[in-house]
Amino acid sequence: MLLTSHYHILLSALLCILACSSLQKWQPLDTDLVNVQHHHPDIKIQDLKTGYKLYIEQCSGCHALHHPSEYSITQWDSILPEMFSQAKINNPNEKLFIKQYLYSKTKSQN
Numbered sequence: 207m208l209l210t211s212h213y214h215i216l217l218s219a220l221l222c223i224l225a226c227s228s229l230q231k232w233q234p235l236d237t238d239l240v241n242v243q244h245h246h247p248d249i250k251i252q253d254l255k256t257g258y259k260l261y262i263e264q265c266s267g268c269h270a271l272h273h274p275s276e277y278s279i280t281q282w283d284s285i286l287p288e289m290f291s292q293a294k295i296n297n298p299n300e301k302l303f304i305k306q307y308l309y310s311k312t313k314s315q316n
Contacts, residue, residue, distance in 0.1 A: 232258065232262075232273065232274065232311070233255070233258055234251060234254035234255055234257075234258050234307060234310060234311075236251065238254060238310035238311055239251050239254060239310065241309075241310050242254070242306055242309050242310035245309070246306060246309075249306055253303055253306055253307075254303075254306060254307050254310050256303045256307075257302075257303035257304045257305070257306050257307025257308070257310075258307050260295075260300055260303055260304050260307075261274075261304050261307055261308065264293050264295055264300075264304070265289065265293060265304075267293065268292060268293060273311075274307070274308045274310075274311030274312060275311050275312055275313045277308075277312065278312055278313070279309050279312055282305070282308050282309065282312070286301075286304070286305060286308075290304075
């Protein structure tokens with residue numbers, strides 16, 4: 207029984223490390239900033255980092271996270287209102303930060 211408990215703890219720790227390391231690849235980069243500045247010239251890298259943090263914290267509570275490039279901006283625009291509602295994200299600034307982060311990582315900026 208004790209061995210099984212240690213096994214579960216070790217397995218949980220390993221899964222957490224793997225999940226966190228893959229999410230590190232999703233962090234905003236300077237190239238992402240350049241991509242999104244075509245549509246939002248005043249955006250700063252800190253805004254994208256805030257959006258990344260909010261996306262990870264708020265959206266992973268209900269489902270596995272989608273890689274931002276999985277959808278186009280148009281698709282995100284149709285998905286996000288329902289997701290914001292379900293996650294009870296009502297703050298307009300938080301919504302904007304999440305959107306800008308997701309937009310910065312999309313393959314197509316249209």
